[in-house]
Amino acid sequence: MPRLVVVSNRLADPRKSAAGGLAVALAEVLNETGGLWFGWSGRTVEPNEGGRGGEGRLHTQHAGPVTLVTVDLSREDHDSFYAGYSNGVLWPVFHYRLDLADFDAGYITGYRRVNQMFARKLKALLRDDDIIWVHDYHLIPLAAELRALDCHQRIGFFLHIPLPPSLILAAIPGHDWLMRALFAYDLVGFQSKADLLHFTGYVEAEAHAHSMGEGRWRAFNRTLQAGSFPIGIDVEEFESLTRAPEGREMFERMRREYSRRNLLVGVDRLDYSKGLPQRMKAFREMLERYPEHRSSATLIQIASPSREDVSAYSDILHELETLCGSINGNFGELDWMPVRYIHRTVARTRLPGLYRASRVALVTPLRDGMNLVAKEFLAAQDPADPGVLVLSRFAGAAEQLRDALLVNPYDVEGTANAIHLALQMPVEERRNRHAALMSVIREYDVHWWCDSFLDALVQAQPEETGTPWLRL
């Protein structure tokens, strides 16, 4: 059996809690397959400690069947590669937010330097028959850098975030360089059919690629397989977390504490793509329009701190705090606070109980690659008395979860009406919707995602020997 080598910027110890869809899903996959997980250590070092240009030290750690190898970044590389290019350019543009992008010309040099450093460090750890699976926007040029070092292994790439239409992508200075780099992979996977369409639209229009049929595209003298592989959760694992003593205890505590209330829940990284201010405005509008929910509806919003060194993130933090404060100030009573806002990552074992005690989940991102919280909420419900999922039509998950209450999160009034509908939905309708949604998330779970991607990677037709590798 070839070894699976996963490469991502963010790693997590598979035995501990993490916030972020990528870390949660990969921890689940690797716990089962075993293998090597390579990426950033999460630490920045001073240049004299780690060396300039990100030549950081490697750290090796064993976590069950997984070997984690991580590398430190210099402060300069962290600022240009992670905060700068990845989260200041690619994240906003790929989430359709050109207004928030900071196109500083210096960032791309750091981005390329760190990808080259990752390639050098990783090459030394590779075996000839490894299958390499690279994840997310931080590492788009990694395969091209590995190829430049003569790595011939199968390499696949999965984009966890959305891919916008070509006219938005084309706003990135150097977009052609970036998209060309994808052709060094054997397989490129996206979360949704819409993202895949944007990719094929781009490569046809901008790179004059032509279709070879069955998802194969030829450009730059290379052939690439492209497909959509919507990521899922480990439904069984989440169900057993729900049944575990800690899950049950949390559920009972929440039920006791909020016995006279209808709970609504939101769980997100504190990110402007998650639509948190719009969600609060919709909740406020719902209280305004439907006074019968005053004194009963309580929204628990958990938002884990994220990327606090990027300025757009501190702006959203202040906006959210102000909104929560004003809703509580305007609507709150001595014995009822409409919003409980918690700026923290909560232990993963406590989430199922919280989800199960909630009548409604608000998953209303302005744009999201997939959104795993939507699927976790469904898996934690009691099928006989399930809660209702209010889901943004702009989350990748909406392509699959058609039986959720789909909303346009920019439409505050429409979302407020949907929240009211969800709070009032009769049990029969809740059961039917939940059963239909569960059958989708069971079929397309995290194991399906991993197996279907890796099967497609193994089956992707190799280039003829002697074809020159794409050079960046």
Ligand code: ADP
């Ligand atoms: P993203 O990858 O953009 O953060 P997803 O919804 O796909 O969004 O994945 C988020 C993952 O992180 C889920 O597994 C969720 O349970 C977890 N998570 C998000 N916010 C928190 C939080 N505040 N506390 C604990 N876990 C969180």
Ligand code: F6P
């Ligand atoms: O799932 C999308 C994603 O951007 C991952 O790539 C990332 O690891 C996660 O969200 C959390 O972000 P960060 O790694 O910047 O904390």
